[in-house]
Amino acid sequence: xxxxxxxxxxxxxxxxxxxxxxxxxxxxxxxxxxxxxxxxxxxxxxxxxxxxxxxxxxxxxxxxxxxxxxxxxxxxxxxxxxxxxxxxxxxxxxxxxxxxxxxxxxxxxxxxxxx
Numbered sequence: 001x002x003x004x005x006x007x008x009x010x011x012x013x014x015x016x017x018x019x020x021x022x023x024x025x026x027x028x029x030x031x032x033x034x035x036x037x038x039x040x041x042x043x044x045x046x047x048x049x050x051x052x053x054x055x056x057x058x059x060x061x062x063x064x065x066x067x068x069x070x071x072x073x074x075x076x077x078x079x080x081x082x083x084x085x086x087x088x089x090x091x092x093x094x095x096x097x098x099x100x101x102x103x104x105x106x107x108x109x110x111x112x113x114x115x
Contacts, residue, residue, distance in 0.1 A: 002043065002085050002112035003092040008076040009105030011050050028100035036084060036095065045082035076105050083112075 017025070036042035056067045079101070086092050089109070096107040 001088065001092075002083060002114075003089075004110045004112060005045075005082040005084060005092070005096050005099060006078055006108040006110060007080045007082075007099060007101040007105065008108065009079050009101055010075065011077045011079060013104070014079070015050070025100060032098060032100055033082070035098075036082065041084045041086050041091075041095065043083040043085050045080065047080040048078060051077050079105075 014022075014025075033042060033045065052069055054069055056069070058065045058067075082095075082099070084092060084095055086095065089111070092109050092111075096102060096109045099107050101107060
């Protein structure tokens, strides 16, 4: 079954990280992705640009509104994701708890609802 591991964290804290700390985090993510690849569960994943680079689209009453930036203000922002294919939720949770972002933010584990 496929699951999306949604990585939420404080993008301001990430932007303020020292070069050394940012390098450690990138290395940790590299090792994590490598472990998922070797286990044969990794289907894809990427980092996302900061919310300041986002555009929000809403359609209400037939009228489209486009806003620069995020629509909602939150403490933690979606910063990236991994798509994994594992046997069950327990396996997905096991991978989520190993994600480097789990120690500084939260990992939302969501099953894919195939269309």
